[in-house]
Amino acid sequence: AQTVTQSQPEMSVQEAETVTLSCTYDTSESDYYLFWYKQPPSRQMILVIRQEAYKQQNATENRFSVNFQKAAKSFSLKISDSQLGDAAMYFCAYRGDTLIQGAQKLVFGQGTRLTINP
Amino acid sequence: DTEVTQTPKHLVMGMTNKKSLKCEQHMGHRAMYWYKQKAKKPPELMFVYSYEKLSINESVPSRFSPECPNSSLLNLHLHALQPEDSALYLCASSQANAEPTDTQYFGPGTRLTVL
Numbered sequence: 520a521q522t523v524t525q526s527q528p529e530m531s532v533q534e535a536e537t538v539t540l541s542c543t544y545d546t547s548e549s550d551y552y553l554f555w556y557k558q559p560p561s562r563q564m565i566l567v568i569r570q571e572a573y574k575q576q577n578a579t580e581n582r583f584s585v586n587f588q589k590a591a592k593s594f595s596l597k598i599s600d601s602q603l604g605d606a607a608m609y610f611c612a613y614r615g616d617t618l619i620q621g622a623q624k625l626v627f628g629q630g631t632r633l634t635i636n637p
Numbered sequence: 638d639t640e641v642t643q644t645p646k647h648l649v650m651g652m653t654n655k656k657s658l659k660c661e662q663h664m665g666h667r668a669m670y671w672y673k674q675k676a677k678k679p680p681e682l683m684f685v686y687s688y689e690k691l692s693i694n695e696s697v698p699s700r701f702s703p704e705c706p707n708s709s710l711l712n713l714h715l716h717a718l719q720p721e722d723s724a725l726y727l728c729a730s731s732q733a734n735a736e737p738t739d740t741q742y743f744g745p746g747t748r749l750t751v752l
Contacts, residue, residue, distance in 0.1 A: 552737065562725055564743035571737045610679055621733035622668035622687035625741055627679035
């Protein structure tokens with residue numbers, strides 16, 4: 520079974536600085552997909568970034584980038600130029616087994632609560 | 638458009654009530670999911686419909702009953718709930734085509750309180 524571990528329950532960073540959130544996972548698959556979701560106090564889970572395991576290039580979306588280390592099974596999220604609106608719970612997720620008819624299970628880490636200090 | 642809508646935003650109900658949560662998407666996705674999320678925890682999958690076929694998390698009690706009238710709509714019927722069922726209920730949808738871009742998109746959730 521696949522597992523996802525986020526070892527940092529809470530992190531804080533000064534506004535405009537850079538912060539890195541850690542995520543490790545365990546799988547025996549060679550092709551898989553990893554995600555970072557953000558859940559602000561408004562509650563909605565918002566997709567931040569997606570990485571395909573067969574791609575060596577790290578995914579980037581504006582101020583958000585990942586450091587994907589396949590051999591180490593590590594998938595960290597870097598947020599540059601942190602903004603107050605980045606404050607949220609961040610979940611790392613692994614797209615796992617097919618449940619039924621193409622629908623696939625998301626395995627979530629326990630989450631990291633990020634605080635931005637003005 | 639990656640919008641999934643959920644109604645109501647908040648729901649308070651007694652243990653003897655019957656209520657329903659609703660979810661809708663117009664992205665042409667063929668899979669829709671119900672998750673339960675307790676405070677400071679990740680979402681837990683309850684049910685998924687894909688191409689109108691249902692997959693159930695066997696640990697979910699029978700007082701929760703999903704319904705998928707069509708591929709765009711998903712309901713969760715609630716009956717005789719317990720206070721421990723109070724949580725955020727999230728709906729999500731995905732293409733269900735196993736492509737690299739196949740991603741689950743979430744709605745804003747319904748905050749349920751059972752008295």
